[in-house]
Amino acid sequence: MPRSAPTPHQTPSLRAAGMRQTPQREAILKVLKDAERPLSAEEIWSGMEKRRSGIPTVYRNLERFVSEGWAESLQGSDQVMRFVLCRSPHHHHHLTCETCGRTVEVDGCGVEEGLAAMERASGFRITRHQLTLFGQCPACRAAIPG
Amino acid sequence: MPRSAPTPHQTPSLRAAGMRQTPQREAILKVLKDAERPLSAEEIWSGMEKRRSGIPTVYRNLERFVSEGWAESLQGSDQVMRFVLCRSPHHHHHLTCETCGRTVEVDGCGVEEGLAAMERASGFRITRHQLTLFGQCPACRAAIPG
DNA sequence: TTTGTTGCAAAGGGTTTGCAGGAGA
DNA sequence: TCTCCTGCAAACCCTTTGCAACAAA
Numbered sequence: 082m083p084r085s086a087p088t089p090h091q092t093p094s095l096r097a098a099g100m101r102q103t104p105q106r107e108a109i110l111k112v113l114k115d116a117e118r119p120l121s122a123e124e125i126w127s128g129m130e131k132r133r134s135g136i137p138t139v140y141r142n143l144e145r146f147v148s149e150g151w152a153e154s155l156q157g158s159d160q161v162m163r164f165v166l167c168r169s170p171h172h173h174h175h176l177t178c179e180t181c182g183r184t185v186e187v188d189g190c191g192v193e194e195g196l197a198a199m200e201r202a203s204g205f206r207i208t209r210h211q212l213t214l215f216g217q218c219p220a221c222r223a224a225i226p227g
Numbered sequence: 228m229p230r231s232a233p234t235p236h237q238t239p240s241l242r243a244a245g246m247r248q249t250p251q252r253e254a255i256l257k258v259l260k261d262a263e264r265p266l267s268a269e270e271i272w273s274g275m276e277k278r279r280s281g282i283p284t285v286y287r288n289l290e291r292f293v294s295e296g297w298a299e300s301l302q303g304s305d306q307v308m309r310f311v312l313c314r315s316p317h318h319h320h321h322l323t324c325e326t327c328g329r330t331v332e333v334d335g336c337g338v339e340e341g342l343a344a345m346e347r348a349s350g351f352r353i354t355r356h357q358l359t360l361f362g363q364c365p366a367c368r369a370a371i372p373g
Numbered sequence: 374t375t376t377g378t379t380g381c382a383a384a385g386g387g388t389t390t391g392c393a394g395g396a397g398a
Numbered sequence: 399t400c401t402c403c404t405g406c407a408a409a410c411c412c413t414t415t416g417c418a419a420c421a422a423a
Contacts, residue, residue, distance in 0.1 A: 101397050135405045156302040192341040199333045207362040219350040247422050281380045
């Protein structure tokens with residue numbers, strides 16, 4: 082249930098979204114902004130200076146940010162939810178390096194034709210999809226050739 | 228750490244996989260076989276006649292079946308792991324109807340070209356991907372046209 | 374008989390809730 | 399001042415573990 086204007090992917094503005102501007106919220110956004118990979122709530126919490134917040138506050142705000150479209154929550158293979166700031170307002174996917182954990186966004190999608198073929202094969206109408214990509218980033222490829 | 232032969236996707240054979248044949252295991256496999264959608268451990272447990280098992284047994288065997296390649300575990304948007312029997316030995320994806328929950332497998336993949344484009348754009352080497360598809364099955368499309 | 378499995382109970386770990394006090398606007 | 403937000407503690411819930419009893423082979 083997004084509350085903000087239709088194009089919320091710009092620099093998150095607490096005020097514009099009708100949220101009060103608290104140091105906790107700014108700290109959470111800062112940690113997310115500086116992160117190069119999806120972070121768990123606990124990692125975000127640890128990253129906040131002086132831990133001046135409780136974990137529940139982190140969770141509550143994360144949920145808020147996701148519903149605003151500012152962040153995205155990703156389920157890993159473990160039981161932990163991780164969060165990333167959405168840099169792009171467009172449809173995109175996250176590509177995670179399995180060696181160093183760095184995550185980048187890939188704009189666009191590139192699976193449309195594949196989806197169309199699957200629709201024909203299954204008779205389903207495909208309305209949404211979630212694609213998570215894993216591999217190795219350029220730096221790690223260079224470090225560990227093979 | 229699969230223990231069975233390289234082609235374990237046929238009808239699961241407990242004996243062939245080096246597992247003892249217990250009523251609990253047969254019951255779990257039966258519930259999964261009859262299911263048309265991914266089931267949580269608790270749903271599987273409830274589906275076993277007379278609940279003649281403890282939840283830990285269900286979890287332990289599910290983990291075993293997954294490592295044998297007989298089943299696959301899927302993370303939904305909630306915090307619950309769900310399980311499906313793999314009908315096909317090939318690379319495939321699961322397509323879930325958002326109206327009735329029915330899930331089918333789509334053989335093949337169809338996103339290869341897209342992945343190649345993403346590799347070029349990102350510089351990553353993509354080694355694995357997870358694609359989950361949502362939409363509406365033929366029956367639900369017929370029932371609720373639009 | 375041997376050893377893999379099960380059941381119970383309890384622990385674990387991430388996430389959510391209730392509520393009273395605190396602080397933006 | 400008026401709400402919204404936060405912090406604390408406890409509750410929740412799914413999943414895992416330890417261990418002794420049990421049963422498949």
